Structures are given as structure tokens and as C-alpha cells.
Amino acid sequence: xxxxxxxxxxxxxxxxxxxxxxxxxxxxxxxxxxxxxxxxxxxxxxxxxxxxxxxxxxxxxxxxxxxxxxxxxxxxxxxxxxxxxxxxxxxxxxxxxxxxxxxxxxxxxxxxxxxxxxxxxxxxxxxxxxxxxxxxxxxxxxxxxxxxxxxxxxxxxxxxxxxxxxxxxxxxxxxxxxxxxxxxxxxxxxxxxxxxxxxxxxxxxxxxxxxxxxxxxxxxxxxxxxxxxxxxxxxxxxxxxxxxxxxxxxxxxxxxxxxxxxxxxxxxxxxxxxxxxxxxxxxxxxxxxxxxxxxxxxxxxxxxxxxxxxxx
Amino acid sequence: xxxxxxxxxxxxxxxxxxxxxxxxxxxxxxxxxxxxxxxxxxxxxxxxxxxxxxxxxxxxxxxxxxxxxxxxxxxxxxxxxxxxxxxxxxxxxxxxxxxxxxxxxxxxxxxxxxxxxxxxxxxxxxxxxxxxxxxxxxxxxxxxxxxxxxxxxxxxxxxxxxxxxxxxxxxxxxxxxxxxxxxxxxxxxxxxxxxxxxxxxxxxxxxxxxxxxxxxxxxxxxxxxxxxxxxxxxxxxxxxxxxxxxxxxxxxxxxxxxxxxxxxxxxxxxxxxxxxxxxxxxxxxxxxxxxxxxxxxxxxxxxxxxxxxxxxxxxxxxxxxxxxxxxxxxxxxxxxxxxxxxxxxxxxxxxxxxxxxxxxxxxxxxxxxxxxxxxxxxxxxxxxxxxxxxxxxxxxxxxxxxxxxxxxxxxxxxxxxxxxxxxxxxxx
Numbered sequence: 001x002x003x004x005x006x007x008x009x010x011x012x013x014x015x016x017x018x019x020x021x022x023x024x025x026x027x028x029x030x031x032x033x034x035x036x037x038x039x040x041x042x043x044x045x046x047x048x049x050x051x052x053x054x055x056x057x058x059x060x061x062x063x064x065x066x067x068x069x070x071x072x073x074x075x076x077x078x079x080x081x082x083x084x085x086x087x088x089x090x091x092x093x094x095x096x097x098x099x100x101x102x103x104x105x106x107x108x109x110x111x112x113x114x115x116x117x118x119x120x121x122x123x124x125x126x127x128x129x130x131x132x133x134x135x136x137x138x139x140x141x142x143x144x145x146x147x148x149x150x151x152x153x154x155x156x157x158x159x160x161x162x163x164x165x166x167x168x169x170x171x172x173x174x175x176x177x178x179x180x181x182x183x184x185x186x187x188x189x190x191x192x193x194x195x196x197x198x199x200x201x202x203x204x205x206x207x208x209x210x211x212x213x214x215x216x217x218x219x220x221x222x223x224x225x226x227x228x229x230x231x232x233x234x235x236x237x238x239x240x241x242x243x244x245x246x247x248x249x250x251x252x253x254x255x256x257x258x259x260x261x262x263x264x265x266x267x268x269x270x271x272x273x274x275x276x277x278x279x280x281x282x283x284x285x286x287x288x289x290x291x292x293x294x295x296x297x298x299x300x301x302x303x304x305x306x307x308x309x310x311x312x
Numbered sequence: 313x314x315x316x317x318x319x320x321x322x323x324x325x326x327x328x329x330x331x332x333x334x335x336x337x338x339x340x341x342x343x344x345x346x347x348x349x350x351x352x353x354x355x356x357x358x359x360x361x362x363x364x365x366x367x368x369x370x371x372x373x374x375x376x377x378x379x380x381x382x383x384x385x386x387x388x389x390x391x392x393x394x395x396x397x398x399x400x401x402x403x404x405x406x407x408x409x410x411x412x413x414x415x416x417x418x419x420x421x422x423x424x425x426x427x428x429x430x431x432x433x434x435x436x437x438x439x440x441x442x443x444x445x446x447x448x449x450x451x452x453x454x455x456x457x458x459x460x461x462x463x464x465x466x467x468x469x470x471x472x473x474x475x476x477x478x479x480x481x482x483x484x485x486x487x488x489x490x491x492x493x494x495x496x497x498x499x500x501x502x503x504x505x506x507x508x509x510x511x512x513x514x515x516x517x518x519x520x521x522x523x524x525x526x527x528x529x530x531x532x533x534x535x536x537x538x539x540x541x542x543x544x545x546x547x548x549x550x551x552x553x554x555x556x557x558x559x560x561x562x563x564x565x566x567x568x569x570x571x572x573x574x575x576x577x578x579x580x581x582x583x584x585x586x587x588x589x590x591x592x593x594x595x596x597x598x599x600x601x602x603x604x605x606x607x608x609x610x611x612x613x614x615x616x617x618x619x620x621x622x623x624x625x626x627x628x629x630x631x632x633x634x635x636x637x638x639x640x641x642x643x644x645x646x647x648x649x650x651x652x653x654x655x656x657x658x659x660x661x662x663x664x665x666x667x668x669x670x671x672x673x674x675x676x677x678x679x680x681x682x683x684x685x686x687x688x689x690x691x692x693x694x695x696x697x698x699x700x701x702x703x704x705x706x707x708x709x710x711x712x713x714x715x716x717x718x719x720x721x722x723x724x725x726x727x728x729x730x731x732x733x734x735x736x737x738x739x740x
Contacts, residue, residue: 054736057391058413058698079739145556146564163555168713256498256559256712265739271384273701273740274391282739 044287051280058274070281080265080282084289087261090174091242094181098238099231101182102189109190110197128187136251139180143167170257177248177259185241189234196230197223236297240290262286340635341369342398342642345386347625348377352659353401360645368638370399379403379500383701390415390630397630398639399646402447404438404626404693405500405700408521411441412698417629417636419445427647434622434691435664441696442522446628448643451655452664453623454687455508455578456680457481457607463488463575464605471576471607475618478509478543478610481576485552492547493565493577496557496714503694503704504621505578506711509540511619511692513612518695518703525699525734532723539612541711541719548714558713570596578609580623581684585660585677606680608687622691624664662688705740706730 051070055063074080105124112120127135143150143166154160166172200223208218224231246263253259255268266286270279346353357370364370373396375382383406389397390410402410410416419427424445428436435449459471459481467484469476485492495501510517515536519529531537547553553560554568562579566586569577577583587604590596609620627643629636645651652663653671662684668674669685678684695703710726711717732738 058387058409058415060391060413073737074739077739145559146567165556165558168556168558254498268705269739272380272705274384274387278736278739 044284047280047283047287050276051278051284053277055277056273056275066277070278071285073278074281074285079260080262080285082258083260083262083265086174086259087243087245087263090178090181090245090261091239093178094185094242095235095238097178097182098186098189099235101186102234103193105186105190106193106197109194124190125187127184128191130184132184132247133251135180135184136248139176139183139248140167140252143176167253168257170259173253173257173259177245177252180248180252181242181245185238188241189238192234192237193227193230196227196234199230200226232297232300236294239293239297243290243293244286262289339366339369340638341371342633342635342639343396344370344372344399344401344642344646345375345397346372346401347375347379347382347403349661350659352655352661355658356646356651356655359651360642363645364642368635368642370642375401379406380701382406383409386410387413387415390632393632394630395632395634398633398635399643400628400630401450401625402628404622404624405696405704407439407447407626407628408441408696409698409700410628411444411446415628415631416446417631417633417639419448419629419640423448423640423644427644430649430666431664432666432685432688432691434688434693435624435626438622438624438693438696439626447626448629448640448647449624449626449664450647451624451652451661452688452691453580453621453662454684454691455504455580455609455621456683456687457576457578457610458493458569458583459576459605459607460490460569460574460603461605462603463490472605475608476610477614478612481610482543482546482550482552485575486550488575489573490575491554491568491571491573492552492575493560493569493579494547494553494557495561495565495578496544496548496553496712497559497561497564498708498712499561500704501561502712503707504623506540506544506707507692507694508578508609508619508621509543509612510536512609512616513537513539514616515540516695517707518697521695521697523697525736528697528699528703528731528734530727530730532727534723536612537723538719541717541722543612544711544714544717545719548717553714558715570600576610581662581678581680582660584680606683608683608690617690619692620687620690622688622693624661626664664688699734702733702740703730706733709740 052065052067053063054066054069109117109120109124130138142148145151145163145165145167148166150166151160151162151164155162164172166176204222204226205218208222213221244263245261246267249255249259249261249264250267255261255264262282263286266279266282268279269275269282273279344353344357354372357372361369375385382403386397386400386402386406387410390413407416427448428445431449432452434454435452436445438452439445439447439449457471457476459469464471464484467488469480469484481492484490495505507517510532513536515534516531519531520527523529548557554573556564556568560568562582565577565579566583568574569579569583570587570590584604584606587596587601591598591601609618611618627646629639629643633639647665649663649665649667649671652665653668653674655661656663656668657671657673657677662678662681663669663674666685669681674681694700697703706729707726710729711722716722729738729740733740
């Protein structure tokens, strides 16, 4: 249809329309774009500017321009790298577990009977509807040594006893932090994956069935390749989210037992120590990490799309 | 629907706004930022508003529960020259920081004289920065040694009449197979404990607390610092702090002490009121109360007097307040011995003014009132430096968990970390 238009010399007409559409697009997206600039670009620029100073909120007279010294301090400090390590550890484990769990839940929701589906979806979504601080407190009290029920309910398991102090060492603290994060955000990833599942054409599945493919074969050869985009988007969103984890650590350990994560490190420099310069430097670095993750994912994403297209 | 909700909300905001400005008279309203308590400060605000007879009205505004969060909020507001802050309930360790930054209004000499009359030394020291009183002492807290008479007796100790040392209570808990109530959580409570141990051993965490950040000298790499680390190591290594030592706060210590394996505990006097309340509610047995004794904070070395922790609240006057003179007047009203006695009896927070301890009601509610007063006289404030937060957090980072503390490495680690952080060379 469009090919005929072009052949008929309607090139100018189309480009006119395209131009009008583009203009309309800008009109529609413009206000949102301006607001985005105001609420994100401005604070980021401000943070970067502040990060070039040695500046303590309670000692404003001693404010001093120190170029990139704050970044040198942060990047040469083991505390920063340890926080990055812990954050990456938490991110990788939570996202990996959530992807598998979330996919399973999405399959259940997808295949559930229509009568059961609304109830099932609501039930699965409840954890996601709970405020993170509240869920962090709930998990904290459940595992706490003096008022928690976990120790008494699960004392039959090896390694758990009445006196297990979950928040007394690194491994167990991180376990609870990760578990509560997974519990809380798996619904989110499963919802995104459910949307992806709905996009897989039913006739492909049927064709595979006719060809005698088993359930697993259909999952690997039909379902997953067809929802790769949805999977990547879900993983990207969750990774960015997980990398900025704060609430669970803040409530449960306050960074004790080396469970400090990058967001918490930024919080402690800026809010607790009132060292605006140093804290801004940590925040800017955190921002750069997030950008890096996005770039990696988008690159990865594109490569995958291309290869998927090439196969077919 | 949406529009209706919006208009309802707008109407609500309007009426609220009107209500706030509605009281037509021109009486200045002072805002008192209070820490959470059992309603005592609200009542004192009411009493002083009444006593002012129209000169001013005091309104209270609640700060967060954690002392560190209170400081964060106050510092941010004061840095922005918040004129709504007239009177502030301040935790003593943060007074130097706010005073040095010029966030606290000056207190005239005659008022300073007046509000330090009969006040325990610990509270005066805690409210002083660079030889100037910068806050009005309100209530003063100190830790006592609480013990189970049965356990002490079985171990052959009589803490009430013969001051005990940490070594003695460690041995006693070990021989009786009991737990000691101490605070090993990575929080301010741990700094309180470390400071009490170091000062009781005759040292100081900081030798020159008034020095600028890059010249601060720590006093931890001394015999006193090592003795403090030794005590924590002994308790943690022998498991005497119980299984939850690494996150044991004051409340957890109290629960441990009330339990079957309770023996000795260092803690603030709130535990007395809380235990009595527990008995009243039927959760605890009266025999437990009868078994509880109290004595001076344990010493580090035999024959030397201990320096118990000092805490409490002093009243700062906001430097950007529009009514500093009235705020000072109001603060003077709040801290009268009568009001302090009322506050002690109803809220369980000990008075800083010794006169309040003569009040019969105080004596009745706190059988250990005289001991509290003596303990306050001997109490040592935490390091009074504008960089207290860095010092305290640095200590908590290097002396936690308690099982990792050793006299050989912990004092050195803390000194290195805190010095480098203060020089701006490291993160915290």
C-alpha cells in the first residue's frame, strides 16, 4: 500500500505527514520531557556540582572546591568496593531467583482457569502492594532473636536453633535481606513476564504440539524465544531496582556485619555525616553504575534481538 | 469524582489553615521540638504556657524516635535557618556540633548561672561547649548496675555495699552460668558502653575534643583503651552476652535480665519502671522485682571509681528563632525542680537538678533515686566534639561485632579509621 503511494510520487505528501506526526509527537511528549528534565536532570547536575566541593552542612564556611578529590577518596576506599560487591551479590542473586520464580508464577497465572485467574493474580500481587519498609520490618521481626517466630518454628531444621542470631553475621543477614527482597518483588517480574507470555502466538504452540514437541521443548523452542524482549525488559527493570536496594538494609542491619550497600553508603555520607560533597560523589557514582547497567542491558538486548531475527 | 475529591481536599486544607491561624490574639507561639516520651513534655509545655499568662504559648513538635534521626532532622532544618525552631530537646553528644555551627542561640550569663544552680556536674559538662553554657540542662540520665540478688549472693558478691568490677561480674556470670546484660548492637548504645569502659579505666576516647577535624587525637591506643577492649572481648568470647549480643540494645538487655538466665546488667533507670509495669500487666512475677538490686556502675580496676554513662536531654534555643528571649524564658520554666520532679515521676526520666530528688514522690517512685544522683555526679559525657557522629560511627564500625574486639587490634583500627575519616581521606 505504502509502496504504491511512494511509486506514485507521493513522497512529499508522506514526508509532510511524517513531519506533522513528528511535530504532534513532540507536542504530546514535550511537557513530559520538560518535567523529566526538571525533576531528574537538574538534581543530577546539582549533585555533580556539589560533589566537586568539600562541604559539610554544619560547617558551611569551610566549603572548598576540591576538583575530583571526593571521587578519588571514594574510589580508593575499600568501603566503597565492599559496598559495590555486596550490592552486586544481592542484585545477582535476587534477580536470578526472581526470574525463575517469577516465570513459574507467570506460567501458573497464564494457564490458570479463567474463574481462578483474578484471585490468583491478586494473591500473587499482594507482596508487591506492601510498602518496602513495612515488609522489611515484618521480615526483621520474624527473624529477630527475641521476638521472632522463625527460630521456634524452624528449629527442627539443621543449623537453626532457638539461639540462631540471624542478624549477627554476614551470611545470615544477607540471606534474610535477599529473601525479603525476593518475596516482595517477584510479583513485579512475574507480571511483566505474564504480559510477555500473552504475546506468544497460540498457533506456534499448537504447531509445535502437532509436531510432537514435549512441554519442555515447547518452553525452550517456542515460548522463551518469543518473549525474549519481555524477559529482557523485566530483567532490566528488576536489576536497576535491585541495585538501588536500601530499605531492607536500613531496617534490618543498618549496614552492620558488612551488609552495607551503595545506596546506604550514599545515605550515610549525605544524611548522617552531613558531608554533602562526599555524599554527592557517592550518589553520582551510583548513578553512573545504574547507567552502566542500562547500557549493558540495552546492548545485550539488541544483540539478542538481531540473533533471534537471524535464526528465523 | 476526581474533581470532587480535589475540592474536598482543598476545603480540608483551607479549614486546617484557618484553624492554625484562627486564634486571633497576637501571643507569640514558641515551637518546642521534643523527643518522643510518655507525654511529659507536652504536659510541661501546657504548664509553662499557663504560667506565662499570655506572654507566650508553647507548641510541641515531635522529633523521630532515634537520637541520630533527631540530629539529622535538626541539622538539616537549622542549616536552612529554620525560624520555627524555638526550643529543642537535644541529646547531649550532638550539642557541640550544633553549637559550633552557630545553630544555638547564646544563653546570657545570668540565665546560665540560674539554670545550673544545684545541677549535677555531668549535665553541666554535657551542655557546655568551649567553656560556655549553650543549652539548658533538663533531665539527666545515667546507667546503673542492676543485678539479681539471688545470683550475686550465690556468687559471693554484694554490689550494693562493695563496688564491683567488670572482672568480678564476668566471673560471677560464668560461675553461675548466667548472661550479662550489655549493649553490643551496632548503634549509639555500643558507643555509650565503650565510652563508659574507657573513662572508667581512666582514659578518654578523644584527648582534644575541641580541636578541628584534622587535628583530633584519639586516646584509644592506651592502657585504658586496651582494658576496655579486653572486657568486651572477655564477655563476647565467653558467650556471656547471650546469643543475641551483636544486636542487643537496651531493651533486649532488659528482657535478657528479666529472663531465667539474667544476672547483672548495665542499663538506664527506665528498666525499673518498665519492670514494674510488666508486673502490673501480669507478664512478670513480683518475685522478680524483689530479686532486683542496684548499685554503682562497675569499675574497671579494683579500688577505682567508675565513670557511668551520661545521657538525658538539654534544651537548646534555636539561633534563628524570632523570639529567643521568650524561648529562654520558657526553657527556664520547663526546667524548674518541680517540673523535673513531675517529669521524673511520670515519665521515668531522672532530673538533672538535685533539688528534684528531695521530692517525696520521686523518692517513692525511685527507691534508687539517691544512687542515680550520685551516679550522675560521677558520670562522664561522651566525647564532646563537633564530629561526634564520625567518632561514634567509627567506633561502632570497628568495635562491632563484639566477638571481633581484641585489645591488640580494635583500639588501633578505630584510631586509624576515625583519624582518616576526619581528615576527609576515607568514607565511613
